[in-house]
Amino acid sequence: MAPKKFENMLMEINGFGLFQIFVVTLLAIPRIFLSCHLLLNNFIAALPPHRCDISNLHNGLFRNVTVEQELIVSTPVRGDGTRKPCEMFAEPQFGLLANGSNITDLQTMPCQNGWIYDNSTFTSTIATEWDLVCDRKSLANTSTTIFFMGVMVGSIILGYLSDKYGRKNTLFVASVMAVVFGFSSALANSFILFVVLRFLTGVGLAGVPNNTMVLSIEWVDIGHRALISVIGGLSWCAGLMLLPAVAFLTRDWRTLVMAVTAPLGLTLLTFWWIPESARWLLVNGEVERAQFYLDRCAKFNKRPKLSSDLILDTLSDMKIMEEQSKGYTYLDLIKTPKMRKLTVLTGILWFGVGFTYYGLSFNILDFGLNLYVTHFVFAAIEVPFRMMTYWFLGAVGRRRCQAGSLLLTGICIAANMFVPTGLWYVRAAVAIFGKGLAGFSFTAVYLYTAELYPTILRQRGMGYTSFLCRVGVSVAPLILLLGDVWPALPHIIFCFGVFLSGLLCLLLPETLNAKLPETIDDIEKPRSVNK
Known part of the structure; x- marks a missing residue:
């Protein structure tokens, strides 16, 4: 098969040498600041304590x-003695000064x-600037x-462009969009303009994770692909830990948006050194450009250059596989029984993973700690968990690891429903x-899903599951609003x-x-095991 021929060719010039380390490092940088943007609303849309403005009482008798x-x-006042944030008396109640109590039936x-x-x-936050409180509180979420x-729309559009025009070109376009619309959103003078620009920023940012990951994976050998996933996860965590520090130093939402957008602009300067995927170039018949990057890789890794005959032979087989792949569409994900079952189950799995992960990420103030501290700790705890993922996947198996991590996450969420708010340290630990x-779970699902789908439909399967993941992410903030109806809901x-998935x-x-x-x-018949 073509992939094996390409892997053999890649091994000849070292599938994980200095060239790959350099490329992977460059591509990890934008992922750091991507995570800052994806959880930015925890800070720019934060709702601080507030009360009615009663400054009009500073006149006459007052x-x-x-x-x-x-x-x-x-x-x-409320039952806990704090002032109600959305109500005021219809008339000043001077009698309350005399008896020092608050009568609940006053108009x-x-x-x-x-x-x-x-x-x-x-x-300042967008909530304080545009008064997204009380009956407008839902607008922040x-x-x-x-x-x-x-992000969901961008993943579809930029995924198509990546296959058609190349990973590097699409990554450049996505980064430019993220920078332009990111800075523009920081200058928005109305809430409607702000959400439109944030939508467009999301479209651009959608092209960053997929293209950086695909470029990294397509330049390394099979044995190091798991390591690439770990590096991607750790760069994500680095961004999450960086975000509260930047937010603490800025405190103003406009400055914060510009602060996390500016580094994406600096990454544009690195595009001169980022190579296009040689695999993509060969599939699309751009042999000279592919040979240029392969020769650069060989030189960097101190290996002899590949012969033109070997490259052309690999190109021939890759074109055959590409032509075969073009005969398949997304409908092939549901045409046959086992393929249909796989598609439905992985779709629910990805929805549950994204829904739960971001639900916890957006709800960090519910556990009794300072916002900045909680966000940092929530990010830092992922580092050892993500590093342990691949050891457990190899020792325990993909299915049990994936299901077990989700079920244990659900148990933690359920447990906190019964822990009193006064035991903040227990709630925080859980x-x-x-x-x-x-x-x-998020780290494991990428590898598990890639191994479940057949090569001929793997990219479409990953695109479909990523789409459903982003549907779950989009729903999560709205679910949090139901806490106003019933805190436990x-x-x-x-x-x-999470239990269902x-x-x-x-x-x-x-x-x-x-x-x-x-x-x-291969999906419809029993799968064999390597000996």
Whole structure:
């Protein structure tokens, strides 16, 4: 088969030498700042403590009244003694100054003159700038959903462009889009313009992870592909740990958006050294360019150059496989019984993985710690979990690792529903462990899915599952809004989703030590195991 011939050719010039290390390092940089953008809304859309603006009381009879007294006569209190953020008394209640109590049946109305925000954590967020509070509170979470809808659309469009025009060219276009629309969103003067620009930023960012990962994998030998996935996961974690530090130093949402966008602009300068995929170039008949990059790889790795005859021989076989592949469409994912079962189960699996991981990531204030500290710890805990992933995958098996990590994540979410809020350290520990398991699951699902789909449909299968993953990510912020209806409801929904995907995962075949399927027939018949 063509892939084997290309792998043999790649091995002759060293499938993981200095050239590959250099390329993988360059491609890891944009992934660091990608993760900053994908969880940026945790900071720029944060809702600080707030109350009704009662500054209009500073006139007439109220000029000698203290601020505390103004609050007592103007705003009702909740059961925990704090001021209600969205209500004020219809008339000043001076009687409350005398008895020091708050009567619950006094007539109230929504805030009439805007809000006063606590700026001790953030000097500004999109919530404070455009008053996304009270009856407009859902708009902050909606902006997150709209952003991920852009990522979802971008994954489809840029995935097509990557196959048609090349990985490097598409990565460059995606990075330019992310930089241009990222900076533009920081300058938006209205909420509607902001969400439109964030949507377009998401479209551009969608091309960064797929193309950097594909370029990395297509330049290394088979034995190091698992390592590439680990490096990708660790660069993701590095960005997540960097984000709270940058947010702490900036505090202003516009400055923060520009701060995490600027490094993506700097990565554009590295495109001179990033090679196009030689595999893609050969499939598309660009032999001279492919030979140029292969010769560069050989020189960098101190290996002799490949002969033109070997390259042309590999090209011939790759063109045959490409022509065979063109006869398949996304409909082939559901035409045959076992293929249809595989497609449905992996779709649910990816939806559950994305839904749960981002649900935990967006809900970090629910566990009783400082926002910056919680975000950093949630990111740091993923590092050992992601590093352990491939050892467990080899020792325990793909299916049991994938299902087990999801089910354990669900147990952690369920457990926190019963831990009292006063035991913040227990809630935090359980949540952090659950986040690590979710990261483990996210790392495992890429390798497991790639091994499940046949070569002839692998790229389409990964595109389909990635799409459903992003659907889950887009839904997660909206599920969190249901906490206003019943605080436990989001946890129940996340538990149901993760348990369902974990249990259904057990219906998938094990791929440890199994030969990779090449065709649909390999899926429909029993799979053999390598001896």
